[in-house]
Amino acid sequence: MARRPGWSVRLKLTLSYAGFLMLAGTLLLGAVWLFLLRYVPERALLMGDVEGDLDKGVFPIRSVLLQVFAPRAAAVMAILLAFGLVGGWILAGRMLAPLSRITEATRMATSGSLSHRIELEGSTDEFRELADAFDGMLARLEAHVAEQRRFAANASHELRTPLAITQSLLDVARNDMTRDHGVLVDRLHAVNARAIDLTEALLVLSRADQGSFDREPVDLSLTAEEAAETLLPLAEKNGITLEVAGDIAPTLGSPALLLQLTTNLVHNAIVHNLPDHGTVWVTTTAYPEGVVLTVENTGKDLSPEVVSTLVEPFQRGAERVRTDHAGVGLGLGLAIVKSITQAHKGTLLLTPRREGGLTVRVQLPIAR
Numbered sequence: 001m002a003r004r005p006g007w008s009v010r011l012k013l014t015l016s017y018a019g020f021l022m023l024a025g026t027l028l029l030g031a032v033w034l035f036l037l038r039y040v041p042e043r044a045l046l047m048g049d050v051e052g053d054l055d056k057g058v059f060p061i062r063s064v065l066l067q068v069f070a071p072r073a074a075a076v077m078a079i080l081l082a083f084g085l086v087g088g089w090i091l092a093g094r095m096l097a098p099l100s101r102i103t104e105a106t107r108m109a110t111s112g113s114l115s116h117r118i119e120l121e122g123s124t125d126e127f128r129e130l131a132d133a134f135d136g137m138l139a140r141l142e143a144h145v146a147e148q149r150r151f152a153a154n155a156s157h158e159l160r161t162p163l164a165i166t167q168s169l170l171d172v173a174r175n176d177m178t179r180d181h182g183v184l185v186d187r188l189h190a191v192n193a194r195a196i197d198l199t200e201a202l203l204v205l206s207r208a209d210q211g212s213f214d215r216e217p218v219d220l221s222l223t224a225e226e227a228a229e230t231l232l233p234l235a236e237k238n239g240i241t242l243e244v245a246g247d248i249a250p251t252l253g254s255p256a257l258l259l260q261l262t263t264n265l266v267h268n269a270i271v272h273n274l275p276d277h278g279t280v281w282v283t284t285t286a287y288p289e290g291v292v293l294t295v296e297n298t299g300k301d302l303s304p305e306v307v308s309t310l311v312e313p314f315q316r317g318a319e320r321v322r323t324d325h326a327g328v329g330l331g332l333g334l335a336i337v338k339s340i341t342q343a344h345k346g347t348l349l350l351t352p353r354r355e356g357g358l359t360v361r362v363q364l365p366i367a368r
Contacts, residue, residue, distance in 0.1 A: 009092075009096060009099075010089070010092045010093060010096055011092075013088065013091075013092035013095070013096070014085060014088035014089045014092050015085075015088070016088070017084055017087065017088030017091065017092070018081060018084030018085045018088050019084075020084075021080050021081075021083070021084035021088075022077065022080060022081055022084060025076065025077055025080040026077070029073045029076065029077070033069065033073075036062075036065060036069070037062070040061055040062060040065060098120055098127035098128065098131060099127060101118055101120065101131070102118060102120075102127070102130060102131055102134060105117070105118045105134065105138075106134075109138060109141075114138055114141055114142035114145060115142060116138070117135045117138065117139075118131040118134060118135055119131075119135065120132070163195070165187075165191045166188060166191050166192070169184055169187055169188055169191070170188075172184075213253075213254040213256075213257060213343075214254065215252045215253050215254065216252065216253075216254075216255065217250060217251075217252060217367050218250070218251055218252065218253050218254075218255050218258050218367075219248055219249060219250055220249035220250075220251060220258065220262070220284045220291055220293050220364070221246050221247065221248050221249050221284040223255070223258050223259050223262045224244055224246065224262055224266075224282045224283075224284055224293065225244055226259060226262075227259060227262040227263040227265075227266045227282075228242055228244045228266060228282055230263065231263065231266050231267055231270060234267070234270055235270050235280065238270060238271075238273065238276075238278070239275075239276040239277055239278070240270050240273055240274075240278045240279065240280055241277075241278070241279045241280070242266075242270070242279075242280050242282070243279065243280065243281050243282065244282045244283075245281075245282075245283050246282075246283040246284030246285060247284060247285055247286045248284075248286060249284040249285065249286050249291035249292070249293065249366075250286070250291065250366060250367040251290075251291050251344070251364040251365060251366060251367050252344075252365065252367045253344045253364065254344075257340045257343070257344075258340070258344070260336065260340065261293075261336070261337050261340045261341065261362065262282075262293065262295075264333040264334065264336055264337050265293075265295040265334075265337060265360055265362070266280065266282060266295060267333065268295075268333050268334060268360075269282075269295050269296070269297035269358070269360075270297070272297070272299055272358070273297050273298055273299045273357070274298050274299060274300075274356075278297065278298045278299065279297065279298050280295070280296070280297045280298075281294070281295070281296045281297070282294070282295050282296075283296075286366060287366070288366070289366070290346075290363045290364055290365050290366050291363070291364055291365075291366050292361055292362065292363045292364075293361070293362040293364075294359065294360070294361050294362075295359075295360045296353065296357065296358070296359045296360070297357045297358055298353075298355070298356060298357040299353075299356050299357035299358060300356055300357075301352070301356045302352040302353075302356075302357070302358060303352065304351075304352060307350050307351065307352050307358065308350075310334050310350060310358075311334045311335055311337070311338040311348065311350065312335065334350075337360075337362070341362050341364070344364050344365075345364070345365055346362060346363055346364040346365070347362075347363045348360070348361070348362055349361045349363075
């Protein structure tokens, strides 16, 4: 926004201090003058002895007093003005020093330096609260930018892989026209399907991050049953027992996104399980403060350090299974779960099970 040049805040504060001091001085001198007018008579009869004779005269005392008082009052006001300007300039500079540091940090952040922090010392006041809030905003912004850059780099790498494979297959087919084109078509179809899956997963992730969806009542218990029914053939194929139970869990949100969240969690629990005779438990619980979806599975031992990285984009387990569910098998399954949870004002908690495996809890606001 284009702005015309104006006075600095320091100059405005200086003039304000000086003006207030002049006003206070004027009121004080005015009070003194009113006191003198009240208790000093306008004229007085004075008698004096001049060469042995008594001399009488009437003198205007107030006029004489005004002639004496006015120059001294003007001198006092001039001193107050000078003192107010100098003192106000110094005080305004000291008061606005933290604001200068905040402004400098803002300019640095605008130029792209997000690692700078104000770290304003001293006791708590309005400027320090502003500086602390600005430092917190810079920290969150720096983390978000780093996460976006990392995500963009990973996404570019993931999208480049199927394109490079496609290019290689086409080069081989062009150089060797005698090869079986049916095999080539099948491979190109599989690679293209993977690229489509990845693109759809990125779109779901973007949609969840932006929160661009309508909210309506959703029962998480029905969503859990639908996801389990959809994935039951995969569980039976892997020898996994799938158990679903729980209470009615009403919340507000997008039915499609919440179904995607539940499906990704159940699919992740089936795939990352024991080789045989594993179990997945899906439960829903309603509390006064919210509803909770819990997906728990058996599996290998996981350390807290490994669990903390599972929600990062493109973090995969050892198995990669072709599926129609967004992000699953691409390293985006739990990242999508995290984004959908945050978009619905919920919390996501991952903890390793003592017996091996993982427990995932998604808490969402309850629909009253």
